[in-house]
Amino acid sequence: MTGRRRWSTEEILDAAAELLRTSDAETFSVRKLAAALGTDSSSLYRHFRSKTELLRAVADRILLAAMNGYHAEGDWKQRLMALALHVRGAFGEQPQLAAIWGRYASSGTGSRLVMEEALQALRASGLPDEAIPARYHRTAVLIAALIASEAGISTVTPQEHEQGMELFRVAVLGADPERFPALAHFARDLRPLGADRRAAFEEILAAQIAQIEAEARPG
Structure with missing residues (x-):
């Protein structure tokens, strides 16, 4: 009689990522993963x-994949923007995992590579060393929040998207101008949250970078 197959750590992570494509952190469980692999939970707890x-x-594997295609080029501002866009792009391929990253973070090689590049870029900005940890933290929180927000929008079904668009139109175009005068005034120019996400991402991050630059400027 043959025993159960022994799954490698990488195979377990592959299966977990695939399972998370159609679920989220709340409904995901080690028991479900074990069932998908045809094994028992105890065998997985030997790995995690x-x-x-x-x-x-x-x-962390998403971060590692992002860094595998990343090359530091340009000045510190270009490096920070490119790093953020690489991480954004990597999670864009698996948006369900973006919320997991924002909630659970990670401490593996991928995370350390991202942190190292961000810290090196910030040191090149001219900020004093004592100011870098706080500025790094704010930048990391901003990037994680923007990516998680995008992921939440990108995982909705076409039906949910259409329902959301209809609710947006009702809320904006149907606003009572006497009670909501500003909303009524700008109604035809307002766009839903899902529009121009990359442009918004870059603009918000650019504002953060400009603040760092002003803080680092002598005098």
């Missing part, structure tokens, strides 16, 4: 001590 540790490892 908890569901959270497993989710962090899955998210």
